[in-house]
Amino acid sequence: MAIEVRDVNKSFGTTPVLRDVSVDVASGSLTALLGPSGGGKSTLLRVIAGLEHPDTGTVRISGVDATRLSPQRRNVGFVFQHYAAFKHMTVFRNVAFGLEIRKRPKDEIRRRVMELLELVHLERMADRYPSQLSGGQRQRMALARALAVEPEVLLLDEPFGALDAQVRKELRTWLRRLHDEVHVTTVFVTHDQEEAIEVADTVAVLADGAVEQVGSPSDVYDNPANPFVMRFLGPVTEIGGSLVRPHDIEISTEPRPGGDEASVTRVVRLGFEVRVELLVDGREAWAQVTRGTAEQLALAPGATVHVRPTPGARSLALTGA
Numbered sequence: 001m002a003i004e005v006r007d008v009n010k011s012f013g014t015t016p017v018l019r020d021v022s023v024d025v026a027s028g029s030l031t032a033l034l035g036p037s038g039g040g041k042s043t044l045l046r047v048i049a050g051l052e053h054p055d056t057g058t059v060r061i062s063g064v065d066a067t068r069l070s071p072q073r074r075n076v077g078f079v080f081q082h083y084a085a086f087k088h089m090t091v092f093r094n095v096a097f098g099l100e101i102r103k104r105p106k107d108e109i110r111r112r113v114m115e116l117l118e119l120v121h122l123e124r125m126a127d128r129y130p131s132q133l134s135g136g137q138r139q140r141m142a143l144a145r146a147l148a149v150e151p152e153v154l155l156l157d158e159p160f161g162a163l164d165a166q167v168r169k170e171l172r173t174w175l176r177r178l179h180d181e182v183h184v185t186t187v188f189v190t191h192d193q194e195e196a197i198e199v200a201d202t203v204a205v206l207a208d209g210a211v212e213q214v215g216s217p218s219d220v221y222d223n224p225a226n227p228f229v230m231r232f233l234g235p236v237t238e239i240g241g242s243l244v245r246p247h248d249i250e251i252s253t254e255p256r257p258g259g260d261e262a263s264v265t266r267v268v269r270l271g272f273e274v275r276v277e278l279l280v281d282g283r284e285a286w287a288q289v290t291r292g293t294a295e296q297l298a299l300a301p302g303a304t305v306h307v308r309p310t311p312g313a314r315s316l317a318l319t320g321a
């Protein structure tokens with residue numbers, strides 16, 4: 001394990017922000033800390049970095065108890081949402097900074113920095129100043145700078161959070177590729193479930209200071225541990241007292257075992273997908289079907305149909321939830 005967080009508790013004043021948090025991060029993995037705003041993701045990342053100290057519990061990095069080590073002695077690289085670059089230094093010098101203060105030989109620094117700039121596709125920007133870069137380029141420079149000193153662990157706090165949607169999407173794909181090339185153990189914070197699912201190989205869902213579930217993206221999406229995780233990871237709807245993914249609802253014109261009668265209230269075509277709004281037992285629900293299915297069943301407002309979760313689909317009973 002690259003990182004082992006054990007039974008960490010942290011309060012600010014009297015407010016508990018992390019409650020008995022235990023997470024393992026495998027060496028070489030790309031792990032997302034995912035959850036709603038205020039859930040404690042940044043605080044957990046800062047505890048791993050050594051920027052906050054837990055009240056109780058331990059943090060081990062590469063097998064060493066790091067709980068009391070300063071950030072400098074943990075060998076971690078850090079990138080924040082708003083990255084503070086040295087404005088008066090070129091991109092080259094920003095990336096070289098950590099190596100220069102470690103007094104590495106000049107030619108080694110030059111080689112390493114150019115390698116890193118190539119890795120983040122900024123090799124032609126070496127002589128520019130941070131103000132001459134786009135937001136996405138600046139964050140890539142920040143990553144190169146964090147990687148320069150060869151950290152054992154890379155910690156990213158919403159690194160693309162301040163960028164517009166399009167650039168954000170590009171950088172996601174880019175981060176995944178970068179990780180496939182350098183394999184440095186990486187933990188990144190995000191509140192965007194799509195980003196976590198697309199980029200990470202492990203997702204830890206954090207809410208209200210506690211870990212709700214840790215698993216692969218398909219694990220947490222297909223086998224959510226509880227209604228909270230199911231709702232947070234993707235669209236849900238409710239039929240027969242259970243929470244179901246709308247694409248896991250089977251619609252038929254004939255009654256089927258385990259099905260409920262429903263009336264179609266609205267049919268919305270969204271390209272290839274069709275959103276079918278329903279009333280089941282007086283309650284609103286919706287199903288996502290393909291255009292082919294919608295046409296075949298002649299779904300239209302006012303139609304009476306029968307719905308049930310697709311056999312084998314994951315559903316969660318909502319009793320008491």
Ligand SMILES: Nc1ncnc2c1ncn2[C@@H]1O[C@H](COP(=O)(O)OP(=O)(O)OP(=O)(O)O)[C@@H](O)[C@H]1O
Pocket residue numbers: 012017035036037038039040041042043044189191
């Ligand atoms: N230094 C601090 N002093 C007091 N309270 C803090 C401090 N840092 C964080 N908090 C509180 O701790 C809680 C968790 O914050 P944290 O930033 O870890 O959550 P988060 O999941 O990263 O949320 P976001 O995505 O909004 O950053 C919040 O209620 C926040 O107000």
